[in-house]
Amino acid sequence: MVKKIIKSGTLITASETFQADILVENGKIAAIGQDLQTPDAEVIDAGGKLIMPGGVDPHTHFDLPMFGTVSSDDHYTGHKAAAFGGTTTVIDFVSQDFPSLKQCVDAWHAKADDKAAIDFSFHMNMTRFDEQVAAEIPALLDEGITTLKVFTAYNGVLRLEDGDIFRVLRIAAEHGMLTMLHAENGDVIEALVADALAAGHTSTEWHALTRPAWGAGDAILRVAGMAQAAGAPLYVVHMNTAIGVDMLEYSRERGIKIMGETCPQYLFFTIDEMRRPDGAKWVCSPPMRTQADNARLWQAVADGTMQTIGTDHCPFFYDGTKPILYEGREIAIPGKELGVDDFTKTPNGLPAVGDRLPVLWTEGVVKGRMTANQFVALSSTNPAKIFGMYPRKGALLPGSDADIVIWDPDRKVKYGVAMAQHRTDYNLYEGWELTGYPEKVFLRGRLIVDGEQWLGKRGMGRFLSRGDGMIL
Numbered sequence: 001m002v003k004k005i006i007k008s009g010t011l012i013t014a015s016e017t018f019q020a021d022i023l024v025e026n027g028k029i030a031a032i033g034q035d036l037q038t039p040d041a042e043v044i045d046a047g048g049k050l051i052m053p054g055g056v057d058p059h060t061h062f063d064l065p066m067f068g069t070v071s072s073d074d075h076y077t078g079h080k081a082a083a084f085g086g087t088t089t090v091i092d093f094v095s096q097d098f099p100s101l102k103q104c105v106d107a108w109h110a111k112a113d114d115k116a117a118i119d120f121s122f123h124m125n126m127t128r129f130d131e132q133v134a135a136e137i138p139a140l141l142d143e144g145i146t147t148l149k150v151f152t153a154y155n156g157v158l159r160l161e162d163g164d165i166f167r168v169l170r171i172a173a174e175h176g177m178l179t180m181l182h183a184e185n186g187d188v189i190e191a192l193v194a195d196a197l198a199a200g201h202t203s204t205e206w207h208a209l210t211r212p213a214w215g216a217g218d219a220i221l222r223v224a225g226m227a228q229a230a231g232a233p234l235y236v237v238h239m240n241t242a243i244g245v246d247m248l249e250y251s252r253e254r255g256i257k258i259m260g261e262t263c264p265q266y267l268f269f270t271i272d273e274m275r276r277p278d279g280a281k282w283v284c285s286p287p288m289r290t291q292a293d294n295a296r297l298w299q300a301v302a303d304g305t306m307q308t309i310g311t312d313h314c315p316f317f318y319d320g321t322k323p324i325l326y327e328g329r330e331i332a333i334p335g336k337e338l339g340v341d342d343f344t345k346t347p348n349g350l351p352a353v354g355d356r357l358p359v360l361w362t363e364g365v366v367k368g369r370m371t372a373n374q375f376v377a378l379s380s381t382n383p384a385k386i387f388g389m390y391p392r393k394g395a396l397l398p399g400s401d402a403d404i405v406i407w408d409p410d411r412k413v414k415y416g417v418a419m420a421q422h423r424t425d426y427n428l429y430e431g432w433e434l435t436g437y438p439e440k441v442f443l444r445g446r447l448i449v450d451g452e453q454w455l456g457k458r459g460m461g462r463f464l465s466r467g468d469g470m471i472l
Contacts, residue, residue, distance in 0.1 A: 001026060001445055002042050009046030009406065013053070013396050014377035022051065024402040027444035031398055046406050049439060052376055054088025054118075054403030055357050056383040056394050059237055059261060059310030062092055063111050067347045069334040071314045072423045076458045078313065078353055079117035081421035083449050083456060085354035086438040088403040089119045089384070089393050089464070093149060096127045101136040105143050109463070116461025118443055119403070121387070123147040123180060127157070129164040137168075138175050144465025146177050146388050149237070152219040153184035153211075153285070166226045173232035178386070178469055180235045181223050183244065184286055185215030193344060204279035207343045208271045208287035216286060217243035224251040224258050233257040233471050235386065238312045240266040240286045242296035249305050257471050259307040259386060262297050264359055265350055265428065270294065280336040281318055281426050285348040298369055301378065307386065307472045309378045311356050314349025315424040322425070335424075351422040358415065359429055361407075361436040388466035402445035411437040 004024040011020050011032070021036040022029055062078040064071040073081065075092070082090055094108040101124065108122055124140055126133070126148050137148065150165045151158040160168070172179045192210040196202075201209075220236055224247070227234040236248060239262045248260045265282070270290050273282040282288055300306040320335030339346025357379060364370040370378070384394025391400050413419060416430040441449035448456035 003038055003040060004044060004445060005036050005038060005041045006044045006046050006051060006404065006406065009049050009051040011051045011396055012372045012376055014373055014381035017372065022396070022404065024442070024445040027402055027446070029396065029398055029400045029402050032396065044440070050372070050407040050409055051396065052405045052407055053380045053394050053396050053400070054405055054441065054443070055086050056089045056380045056389065057082060057087050057311055057313070057353055057356065058091050058308055058383040058387055059263070059312050060090045060092050060353055061312070061314035061349065064095070064314060066349070067338060067345060069316065069320065069338065069347055071349060072317055072333050072335065073313070073315050074115055075112040075120070076115035076117055077423040079120070079461055080454060080456065081354035083118050083441050083443070084421045084438070086357040086405045086407070086441060087118070087353060088441065088443050089389065090353065091121045091123055091387060093123045093125050096125050101133065101140060102143070105140070105145065113463065115458045116463070117448070117456045117458055118461045119393070119464055120461055121389070121464040121466055123149050125149050125158070126160060126168050127151065129160050129168065134167065134171060137171050141175065141177070144463065146466050146469065147180055148172055148177055149180040149182065151182040152223065153182060153186040153189055155186040155190050159186045162222070162226070165223060166230060169227055169230035169232040173230050176468055178233055178235055179227070180237050181220070182238070183216045183219035183223065183236055184211055185218050188212060188215050197344070202342050204283060204339070204343050204346065205271060205274045207283050207346065208274055208289070211285070211287055213241040213243055213289055213293065216241045217247045220244050220247040221251065224256050227258065228256045233259070235259045235261065237261050238263050238266070238286060238310070239297065239306070240293065241289055242293045245296050245300045245305060252305070259472055260300070260305065261308040261310050262301065262306055263310055263312050264352060264356055267294055267297055267301070268363070269428070278318065280339060280346050281428065282350070283336065283339070283343070283346045283348055284312065284314070284350050302370055306378070308383045309356065309360065310383070311352035312349070313351065313353035315351035315422050316347040316349055317424050318426045350428060351420065351424045351426070354420050354422055355427070355429055358434050358437055359432065362434040366435050382472055385470040386472060388469040389464055390470070393464070402442055404442040405438050406440040407436060408439040409436045411435070411439070413437050
C-alpha cells in the first residue's frame with residue numbers, strides 16, 4: 001500500500017483539537033506531527049479541513065428478518081451507506097435462530113463476510129435461554145464476541161424472563177462480557193396492544209401509545225438492580241425517554257456500572273411524526289416520544305450522562321411493492337406497507353447509519369449543543385472503548401488503524417434520500433440543510449469515499465475480534 005501523508009488538517013479527537021500531519025503506512029497511522037516528510041508518500045492536502053477518526057456505530061441491523069420481510073440494507077449496501085456518512089466500523093446483532101450459538105454466529109458470518117465493505121463485529125442476541133445456552137456463552141469469546149443483548153419486551157419472541165436475564169448477567173460478569181439491554185415493559189405492551197386492537201385503534205400512532213415511556217424507566221431500573229446484584233456492567237441501547245435518562249443517572253450516582261446509548265431519531269422526532277399520513281416511516285422500537293424527551297436526551301448528551309450515539313439502523317422500504325434494480329436484476333422487498341391497516345404489522349426500523357454523523361454535526365456541533373470533541377467521543381471513541389476496539393478503532397494515534405475522515409466544515413448540502421446511500425425509498429431528514437460533510441473517507445489507509453465517488457468494494461471489510469471493553 002502506498003504511504004500517505006495527510007497534511008495541514010486540524011485533528012479532532014475525543015479530548016484535543018490541534019493542527020498536524022498524519023503519516024499512513026501499511027494501513028496504520030505511523031506518525032502524527034508537524035511538517036512530516038517522506039519522499040515516497042502520496043501527499044493529501046487537508047488545509048482548511050478537519051481530520052477525525054472514522055465513526056464507530058455500535059448498533060446496526062443488516063439483512064435482518066422481521067414481520068415476513070427483511071431489512072432492506074444488506075452488509076454491502078449498508079456498509080457503503082455508512083462509509084459515505086463517515087462511519088468505518090459497525091457492530092451488528094446475531095439472531096439466535098439455530099440450536100447452538102456457534103451455528104448462529106456462523107450464519108451471520110455467511111451473510112456478512114463476503115459483502116462487508118467496512119470493518120465490522122457482532123453482538124449476540126440472547127432470546128432463548130436454557131442450560132445448553134448457558135454452557136455455550138463463554139465460547140463466544142473464542143468467536144471474538146464479548147457482548148450479549150437481552151430484551152424485556154417482545155413477549156414470546158425475544159424476551160427473557162427476569163430470572164434468565166439475571167443468569168445471563170452473572171455469566172457475563174464471570175467471563176468479562178458486557179450485557180446490553182432493550183428496555184421496555186413487555187407485559188404492559190402486550191396488554192395495551194390487545195386493548196387497542198379490540199377498540200379498533202389500528203393507526204400508526206398507536207405503536208407509540210401502546211409502549212408507554214414509564215415502561216422503559218421501570219425496565220432500566222429493574223435490570224440495573226439485577227446488574228448490581230450480579231456484579232455485572234450494563235449498557236442500555238437506544239434510549240428514547242426522559243424517565244430512562246433519569247433512571248440511568250440515578251443508577252450511575254449509586255455506583256452501578258451502567259452506560260447509555262441514544263440515537264439521532266430520539267433527539268429530533270416525536271409521536272407527532274407518526275400521526276402524519278406517512279407516519280409509518282417513523283415506526284421503530286422503542287418509539288419516538290415528546291419534545292420534553294428530546295430535550296432531556298440532548299441534556300444527557302451534553303453533560304456526559306449518555307456515553308454513545310448509535311443508530312439502530314434497520315431500514316425498510318416505505319413502499320416495498322415497487323421493484324428495485326439490484327446487481328442487474330429486479331427485486332421487491334416488502335416494507336412499511338405491510339402495516340397499512342394494522343400498526344402491529346409495520347416493520348420496526350429506520351434508515352440511519354449514513355445520516356448519523358452529518359446530521360449530528362450540524363444539529364449538535366454547529367448549533368452549539370455539543371463540542372466537536374464530544375461529537376468524536378460519542379460517535380467513535382467511546383463506542384470503540386466500550387466494545388473492546390480501542391485504540392485500534394476510534395482514535396488518531398500512532399498504531400491505530402488509519403480509519404480517517406477528512407471533514408469539510410464549510411460544505412453546505414441539502415440532505416435527503418437522493419444523497420443518502422441507504423437502500424430504501426425515503427429519508428427521515430429529507431430537505432434538511434446541513435453544514436459540514438465528509439470529503440474523503442479512508443478504511444485502514446485505503447481511500448473508499450472520495451466526494452461522491454465510491455472506491456470501496458464488497459469483501460474488503462474485516463471482522464473485528466474484540467477484546468476487553470472499558471466501563472465509561
